[in-house]
């Protein structure tokens with residue numbers, strides 16, 4: 498069953514915390530992964546792979562650079578769940 | 580009746596030798612042309628300096644020094660060596676092989692000698708072959724070597740891989756053993772990703788471009804250098820290779836907590852760290868991190884890292900190490916070995 502945007506956000510925040518140690522409640526929709534959360538491109542890859550695993554979606558390499566904010570990622574995952 | 584070789588039950592690594600390029604190239608030395616910085620490179624790759632060949636140092640020189648060290652440590656004489664397998668992508672000529680030149684340099688008179696091309700997995704392929712030759716009864720002592728001079732194939736303006744690469748050779752002398760010393764190797768490839776780590780053009784294209792007069796067709800053709808799709812390779816190197824590493828452990832009948840050391844191909848410190856996390860290695864397993872000061876030396880990286888690990892932690896001798904190589908092709912190889 499497809500998860501709601503809120504559920505995806507919560508799951509994604511868990512992944513971010515797990516990969517980077519950033520507090521879960523700092524992971525908000527309007528935050529940019531690079532500029533606000535200080536996540537580098539390599540940590541981003543680990544987050545992407547963990548998200549693919551957790552949400553059962555495919556996030557292609559070319560798509561990753563479009564995921565600038567947390568909202569971008571949540572939207573992508575929500576619609577990719579189909 | 581036809582006579583066939585007398586098999587031997589086990590083989591093991593008897594000793595390792597190492598030789599690195601004598602020039603330490605810092606991040607600041609190379610950051611300019613790629614608009615990078617010491618901080619960026621350290622953070623994304625863990626590299627502080629890379630070992631590169633000084634003027635006049637060739638891959639065969641590194642291979643010679645590493646082999647002679649391994650032979651001396653094993654306490655055998657060079658003429659007892661039955662086979663020399665050099666894993667390399669750096670032989671300057673397609674033929675004759677680097678291994679035959681090496682055999683003459685080290686006095687391994689008459690040994691079987693051949694090169695293999697399996698990029699950064701080359702050493703694990705060579706170890707697998709050495710193990711197979713010995714156990715099949717075709718050879719008693721085999722030198723398995725990774726030798727590279729990657730600095731010949733780099734473009735200082737390339738941001739994708741050149742800044743990671745280094746030069747050197749590592750050699751393992753492998754021989755018969757009374758006890759198990761090398762597990763069943765896992766070797767494989769994914770040729771559908773042939774274009775993920777690649778050369779900018781072929782040597783033939785380079786020759787032809789030099790011989791034509793029209794600039795327009797050949798403006799893009801330069802001396803061939805290595806490139807990669809970093810993100811795709813990173814994902815493959817961690818998550819696909821973690822599966823291979825787990826399979827190698829399972830086939831060897833070894834649990835992560837039984838390992839003394841983990842010696843992955845030294846491609847990027849962040850790959851190594853993530854890899855260790857995926858494998859859930861307990862903290863007492865020592866992880867090879869030679870990349871910091873050597874860089875990625877392709878086929879040479881695992882034996883070089885092994886050599887350094889044993890110098891820094893002599894107590895690891897006799898312990899189990901999981902080694903895994905992966906690279907252009909894409910190709911991969913893994914096995915569990917008893918450290919010499």
Ligand SMILES: CC(C)(COP(=O)(O)OP(=O)(O)OC[C@H]1O[C@@H](n2cnc3c(N)ncnc32)[C@H](O)[C@@H]1OP(=O)(O)O)[C@@H](O)C(=O)NCCC(=O)NCCS
Nearest residue numbers: 538539615619623699738739809810812813846847905906
């Ligand atoms: C090569 C590697 C370090 C590049 O890191 P990356 O995080 O994938 O880099 P990206 O291409 O996503 O670029 C991220 C940012 O860094 C910049 N960048 C890329 N390479 C750079 C470099 N060498 N120096 C400085 N900045 C660089 C990019 O321009 C980009 O900036 P932007 O976000 O402002 O656009 C990394 O992909 C890697 O190590 N891959 C595995 C490689 C490997 O080990 N291969 C060998 C296997 S044998």
